[in-house]
Amino acid sequence: SYELTQPPSVSVSPGQTARITCSGDALPKQYAYWYQQKPGQAPVLVIYKDSERPSGIPERFSGSSSGTTVTLTISGVQAEDEADYYCQSADSSGTYAKVVFGGGTKLTVL
Amino acid sequence: QVTLKESGPVLVKPTETLTLTCTVSGFSLSNARMGVSWIRQPPGKALEWLAHIFSNDEKSYSTSLKSRLTISKDTSKSQVVLTMTNMDPVDTATYYCARTTQSGYGIDYWGQGTLVTVSS
Numbered sequence: 332s333y334e335l336t337q338p339p340s341v342s343v344s345p346g347q348t349a350r351i352t353c354s355g356d357a358l359p360k361q362y363a364y365w366y367q368q369k370p371g372q373a374p375v376l377v378i379y380k381d382s383e384r385p386s387g388i389p390e391r392f393s394g395s396s397s398g399t400t401v402t403l404t405i406s407g408v409q410a411e412d413e414a415d416y417y418c419q420s421a422d423s424s425g426t427y428a429k430v431v432f433g434g435g436t437k438l439t440v441l
Numbered sequence: 442q443v444t445l446k447e448s449g450p451v452l453v454k455p456t457e458t459l460t461l462t463c464t465v466s467g468f469s470l471s472n473a474r475m476g477v478s479w480i481r482q483p484p485g486k487a488l489e490w491l492a493h494i495f496s497n498d499e500k501s502y503s504t505s506l507k508s509r510l511t512i513s514k515d516t517s518k519s520q521v522v523l524t525m526t527n528m529d530p531v532d533t534a535t536y537y538c539a540r541t542t543q544s545g546y547g548i549d550y551w552g553q554g555t556l557v558t559v560s561s
Contacts, residue, residue, distance in 0.1 A: 332504055362545040366488075373537060373551040374488065380545055417488055421546035427501040428546050430478060430490040 333357060333422035335433035342439040349405040351436045353418030356399055363401040364419045365394060367412075368435075374417065378403060405438070413440040443467035445477070445538050445552035452558050453528050459557060463521040463538030470516040471496050474543035477521040479512065481534040482554075489534075494521060495543050530559045 335355040343349040363381050366374035378394035391406045418433040449461035476495030482488050492502045492512040502510050511524045535554040
């Protein structure tokens with residue numbers, strides 16, 4: 332079955348830039364979405380359609396795509412950005428599309 | 442504003458059937474290219490998509506759980522129902538419903554989630 336691969340963890344110091352990658356064979360053909368999840372809370376959409384930012388999400392969050400890899404970039408990381416981040420896309424190989432999530436990346440702000 | 446709220450039992454016994462209801466507001470289940478997904482998250486683990494249903498009645502299920510899941514909607518009640526049969530302790534998780542767009546299959550709004558424990 333189709334999989335999205337993320338690094339389990341990323342660590343950065345405050346003010347630095349964090350980059351979280353997500354790899355999948357179908358990413359050149361399907362949009363990617365990114366969610367932030369803090370402990371005990373529901374996920375929150377931070378990037379949609381590879382690089383679009385929903386209203387209310389700080390400008391330091393950005394997304395990009397290159398081939399089979401999409402990247403979430405957090406510029407000028409703040410302590411409040413410490414969370415789990417999940418990428419998501421779709422597997423359209425069957426009759427109806429299925430949603431796929433990556434395994435998640437824990438961002439630690441040192 | 443858009444809200445989704447999950448409801449259902451907090452505790453089910455092994456082999457029982459779980460029925461969860463998602464009640465939505467701020468949008469209609471008949472809105473074109475709009476739908477609802479169910480996603481679960483075992484304690485300390487990653488998100489896992491279970492199923493979705495759209496306004497045109499397109500339904501799709503997780504390949505690994507397809508035989509146990511049924512999703513349906515009642516547009517007049519603004520509700521989406523998920524049933525999962527033959528529950529097992531490994532199905533213990535927080536279950537979320539979330540609004541999903543048929544264009545790209547992205548999820549833009551999530552419910553707060555409901556923790557379901559499977560135990561005898």
